[in-house]
Amino acid sequence: MKVAWAGSRETLELSDRMAKLVANDPVFEKFTRPMLGRKELFKNTLRKAAHGWKLIVDLRLTEEEAKWLRLYIDEPAYTDLHWGMFIPAIEGQGTEEQKKKWLPLAQKMKIIGCYAQTELGHGSNVQGLETTATFDPQADEFVIHSPTLTSSKWWPGGLGKASTHALVYARLIVGGEFHGVHGFIVQLRSLEDHSPLPGITVGDIGLKFGNGAYNTMDNGVLRFDHVRIPRNQMLMRVSQVTKEGKYMQSDVPRQLIYGTMVYVRQTIVVDASKALSRAVCIATRYSAVRRQFGSRNGGPETQVIDYKTQQSRLFPLLASAYAFRFVGEWLKWLYMDVKQRLEANDFSTLPEAHACTAGLKSLTTTATADGIEECRKLCGGHGYLVSSGLPELFAVYIPACTYEGDNVVLLLQVARFIVKTVSELGYKQPVGTTAYMGRVATLMQNNCAVRTAEDWLNPGAIVEAFEARAARMAVACGRQLAKFENPEEGFAELASDLVEASVAHCQLIVVSKFIEKLQQDIPGKGVKQSLEILCYVYALFLLHKHQGDFLAVGYLTPKQALLANDQLRTLYSKVRPNAIALVDSFNYTDHYLGSILGRYDGNVYPKLYEAAWEDPLNDSDVADGFHQYVQPILKQKLHSAKL
Ligand SMILES: CCCCC/C=C\C/C=C\C/C=C\CCCCC(=O)SCCNC(=O)CCNC(=O)[C@H](O)C(C)(C)COP(=O)(O)OP(=O)(O)OC[C@H]1O[C@@H](n2cnc3c(N)ncnc32)[C@H](O)[C@@H]1OP(=O)(O)O
Numbered sequence: 001m002k003v004a005w006a007g008s009r010e011t012l013e014l015s016d017r018m019a020k021l022v023a024n025d026p027v028f029e030k031f032t033r034p035m036l037g038r039k040e041l042f043k044n045t046l047r048k049a050a051h052g053w054k055l056i057v058d059l060r061l062t063e064e065e066a067k068w069l070r071l072y073i074d075e076p077a078y079t080d081l082h083w084g085m086f087i088p089a090i091e092g093q094g095t096e097e098q099k100k101k102w103l104p105l106a107q108k109m110k111i112i113g114c115y116a117q118t119e120l121g122h123g124s125n126v127q128g129l130e131t132t133a134t135f136d137p138q139a140d141e142f143v144i145h146s147p148t149l150t151s152s153k154w155w156p157g158g159l160g161k162a163s164t165h166a167l168v169y170a171r172l173i174v175g176g177e178f179h180g181v182h183g184f185i186v187q188l189r190s191l192e193d194h195s196p197l198p199g200i201t202v203g204d205i206g207l208k209f210g211n212g213a214y215n216t217m218d219n220g221v222l223r224f225d226h227v228r229i230p231r232n233q234m235l236m237r238v239s240q241v242t243k244e245g246k247y248m249q250s251d252v253p254r255q256l257i258y259g260t261m262v263y264v265r266q267t268i269v270v271d272a273s274k275a276l277s278r279a280v281c282i283a284t285r286y287s288a289v290r291r292q293f294g295s296r297n298g299g300p301e302t303q304v305i306d307y308k309t310q311q312s313r314l315f316p317l318l319a320s321a322y323a324f325r326f327v328g329e330w331l332k333w334l335y336m337d338v339k340q341r342l343e344a345n346d347f348s349t350l351p352e353a354h355a356c357t358a359g360l361k362s363l364t365t366t367a368t369a370d371g372i373e374e375c376r377k378l379c380g381g382h383g384y385l386v387s388s389g390l391p392e393l394f395a396v397y398i399p400a401c402t403y404e405g406d407n408v409v410l411l412l413q414v415a416r417f418i419v420k421t422v423s424e425l426g427y428k429q430p431v432g433t434t435a436y437m438g439r440v441a442t443l444m445q446n447n448c449a450v451r452t453a454e455d456w457l458n459p460g461a462i463v464e465a466f467e468a469r470a471a472r473m474a475v476a477c478g479r480q481l482a483k484f485e486n487p488e489e490g491f492a493e494l495a496s497d498l499v500e501a502s503v504a505h506c507q508l509i510v511v512s513k514f515i516e517k518l519q520q521d522i523p524g525k526g527v528k529q530s531l532e533i534l535c536y537v538y539a540l541f542l543l544h545k546h547q548g549d550f551l552a553v554g555y556l557t558p559k560q561a562l563l564a565n566d567q568l569r570t571l572y573s574k575v576r577p578n579a580i581a582l583v584d585s586f587n588y589t590d591h592y593l594g595s596i597l598g599r600y601d602g603n604v605y606p607k608l609y610e611a612a613w614e615d616p617l618n619d620s621d622v623a624d625g626f627h628q629y630v631q632p633i634l635k636q637k638l639h640s641a642k643l
């Protein structure tokens, strides 16, 4: 099962080596993180990042090894955005000449970059960004300027204190004409003494949610006061500005400027499976350790993992972790395919790539953020201790529902895509993830044929149910939209229904890709069978949770919905014997889990007790402040009988 989770034996071995390299290095200790002050915390993050870079250089780690190393260091840092956005943006939107100049500098970390798109006043609305880049033909330069307070760049990770350069997204103005938002490489700080360059005001935006957590990252604020950069520092693969001041839009779609976001969104889907699997690993192991009630004749109390309510909350999350892992694997393939096509100037699958990355990023991050919180609750009181690992995991993870695109805004992008597909059904055969809409007549006509709970253990029945739900919801939205004279007005009015139809479409993708994964060769005795059970748990859990959709579109009867729930209960009993093996398959070290509740050895109570005394508050029996503030209360003589 470890190979199935890792993807291959090579990846399992490589990631295992990196995990152990980090776990055995005291520099990467994590437990004290939540107790550090902001400056000490940030300095410690810089220290870890520097040590990580030294390991990469000294050990000559490959790009893949370095990626796993940074993952297992498990600390948001400027390197995430340098490697995860600044470099990919240059790779995707730079000309060959620009890549030749800037990539070696960035890859050798001679410069540190961030991705500065969001502003104080605009994040979702990229076309509303206010920073300006005005071409000066006399000087053959762009003048980068922050004309308003709301044009201040705000949020970019690594911007506040670490980065020397930024990829700045600004409104391109040539000869007084606005030509859309484009990316510009701008140096922010001196490479000599790291001081901000003239015209640059830069700093950190302040404390964020949680102790430690994402406060290791210097999300920054940045303002420009007429800062000049050479013309060749506008990324010009998509569009160009000539020396003469002529704007040229190549035959590449303007949306390629958004390409880095597509790339990051697909990485975020796999990240979701990692984050959710960590929380599920902790909650599952602890649920097996924790006993509460149920003792008979003085015997041991019941393991809480054996309660049906615990199983009905925990096992769908376990199944979701595997589901997101496999859909993330497919999404990576989709992204690489569209990237290759783009290199051949084939833009045909760009809309599908955008819709899939946007929709799956939204769906998996929402489910993961909710899932981590559910795992905290599954651990009872001890889940609320920092030493459980869950509060910090939650605090670090939840911005994923916002960054790289607010999850609702992204679902609205999916809605545009499926509404457009429905509107073209009469004359254009849908392909890819919307191919099922080509069978809309059948899907609208045929209802569910399930007669017994067993009938739900049929991939065909599952896929047809999810296809019918998604198709019928999309067609219903299309029909409603047709009633509006102004399509944009209709879209705004029906936005909530469209979002629900988008969720249905995206859940169909996840379920379908899980089923397709099971049709592949999966090594290991009993592994495929275990994954099949999880696949059905995932699908039937969604069907149960969203049964209102399936009933409202008339595809399911209440009886069939009840049969699905009956089957779900049976499936939980089948997951139970393998639950620990399934989470052990994630192959996480205790260091990476950072959780006393999730320890591999299950030695929870002694370690919880031990850890309590390490809290600074226990440095003395009588806490500082007692004598000054409490003792006087205890000693005071009160005359009024009432007090
Ligand atoms: C080694 C370590 C690795 C680490 C990995 C690193 C990162 C990942 C891991 C952790 C994360 C770490 C840190 C956090 C990073 C976070 C960074 C950020 O947040 S960067 C900023 C992100 N911002 C956004 O996502 C903004 C969201 N808004 C938009 O994308 C757009 O404004 C819009 C909502 C899509 C609207 O676009 P527009 O204003 O142009 O209007 P539309 O009419 O809707 O679109 C026009 C047209 O274009 C199509 N389209 C839109 N976007 C794309 C796209 N991305 N790709 C392709 N096509 C796109 C859209 O469909 C329309 O097409 P059509 O309908 O045919 O006209």
Ligand SMILES: Cc1cc2nc3c(=O)[nH]c(=O)nc-3n(C[C@H](O)[C@H](O)[C@H](O)COP(=O)(O)OP(=O)(O)OC[C@H]3O[C@@H](n4cnc5c(N)ncnc54)[C@H](O)[C@@H]3O)c2cc1C
Binding pocket: 081, 115, 116, 117, 118, 121, 122, 123, 124, 125, 154, 155, 156, 157, 214, 219, 399, 402, 403, 404, 405, 406, 407, 408, 409, 412
């Ligand atoms: C931890 C973190 C790291 C980040 N890192 C970076 C970075 O490195 N670089 C960078 O450039 N940015 C970064 N960001 C910014 C991030 O990309 C934006 O916050 C994100 O794109 C959301 O945009 P917004 O903040 O403008 O939200 P808004 O769009 O203002 O969202 C506010 C509310 O309005 C709703 N809304 C907005 N538009 C619509 C609409 N059309 N229809 C319906 N509802 C709507 C949203 O759903 C939401 O509920 C980061 C943010 C965070 C939290």
